[in-house]
Amino acid sequence: MMTIWRYLYDKRMWIVFQLILLFLLNVLFFVDNAIILHRDALIYMNVLYGTGVVGFFVWQYRMEKPYYKALIEIVHNPAIDVLAQLPHANTYEQQLTQQFVASLIKEYQQTLSETKQAYLDQTEFIHAWVHEVKAPLTAMKLTLDANRHDPSMRKIAADWTRIHLLIDEHLHLSRIASLDRDYLVQQVEAESLIIQEVKTLSSWCLEKNIAIEIEGENPALLTDEKWARFVLRQLLTNAVKYSPVGGMITIESGVRENIPYISIQDEGKGIPAKDLPRIFDKGFTGQTGRKQNAATGIGLYVAHTIGEKINMTIQVDSTVDVGTTAILSFSKPNHYDALTT
Structure with missing residues (x-):
């Protein structure tokens, strides 16, 4: 004042x-x-x-x-x-000040417009590229499905799955900005989500001879199925990626303190305690990711960002040389949700 x-x-x-x-x-x-x-x-x-x-x-x-x-x-x-x-403006000094402010605003608006246009161009390019890549990927998938009993196709099927997951990851990353307009809450069974994602990663699991055990209850989840599947897919992808050959992944679903959850436990190398607070940072790969040269530093960032927007929380606990447990908790059901579903 x-x-x-x-x-x-x-x-x-x-x-x-x-x-x-x-x-x-x-x-x-x-x-x-x-x-x-x-x-x-x-x-x-x-x-x-x-x-x-x-x-x-x-x-x-x-x-x-x-x-x-x-x-x-x-x-x-x-x-x-x-x-x-x-x-x-009553004085010449005030006139000059306003002219200076006007020039700054004009420059800012121009820069903002150019940045938005560059972002739209990049997003459009990504979408176009994804759609172009989907055609040969679909053809490859049909060939793989037709020759699924051929042992030589197992490695190709696993590589196809990894390519598909990377494209899907970048596609969801480009859609985060419009998530508020592409969000539908409905009741979904936890087992349905889990089985669909296990099937998606089955070829990769077969290549690494990884066994997946599903246990626990089958709670009803109030969430957006498409986005929830993507978040679950990222957690399960990390479990498969860092699990040793012949390892075991345990998926458990249930309700704890009236909050539905899905947990994924692997037997991988684990995450050092110093890296745990940063695993959701964009671009952070961590010590384990750098050693295996397999991490992009995008997956958990996108999953965490989406989780915050659709009221899901991700908690990760890990012990080096023992394994990692990721717990995906869903929003607590209420009377309003019961009326709108």
Whole structure:
């Protein structure tokens, strides 16, 4: 808030100048014998001069206060059109300030527009690339399905699955911005989600001879099936990726403290304790990921981001050389959800 004291502080150089000028006038009257001035007249002159200076600054403060008040309101409550909110400029200094602000806003809007256009171009390119890649991938999948009993196809099927997962990961990453418009809450059985994702990764599991055990209850989940499947897929993908050949992955579903959950436990190398707080950071691969040269640092970041948007939480516990457990907790059901599903 622009107070009178703040205003006077900003004008302190002018005030000091007036005081010095008044002091020099008094010295002149005392030193110059040609000037004869009675003491009372000298006091009267100083009081009159001081009153005039104070009155001038008070008047100027009252004139400029509305301008400062309007600027403060813009700072605390900025609108989309800042230029339209700017008050009328009364001085040349204020005019220059507003011109400078206008130039900054114009440059910012231009940069923002160019950034948005670049993002849209990149997103459009990714979508086009994904659709172009899907055609040969679909043809490969048909060939693999037709020759699934051929042992030589097992490795190709696993590689196909990894390519499919990477494309799916980037496709979901590009769609996060529009998740609010592409979100449908419905009741889904936990077992249905789990089985679908296990089937998706079956060829990779066969290549590594990984056994998957599903246990626990089959709770009903109130969530968006498509996005929930993607998050579960990322957690299961990490479990398969870091599990040793011939390992075991245990998937458990149930309800704990009235909150449905799905947990995935593997027998991999585990995550060092110092890396655990950063596993959801974008681009972070960690010590295990760097050693195996298999991590992109995107999967868990995307899963965590989506989870926050659709009210799911991911908790990861890990012990080095023992394994990792990822727990996916879903939102607690309530009466509103029961009415809308």
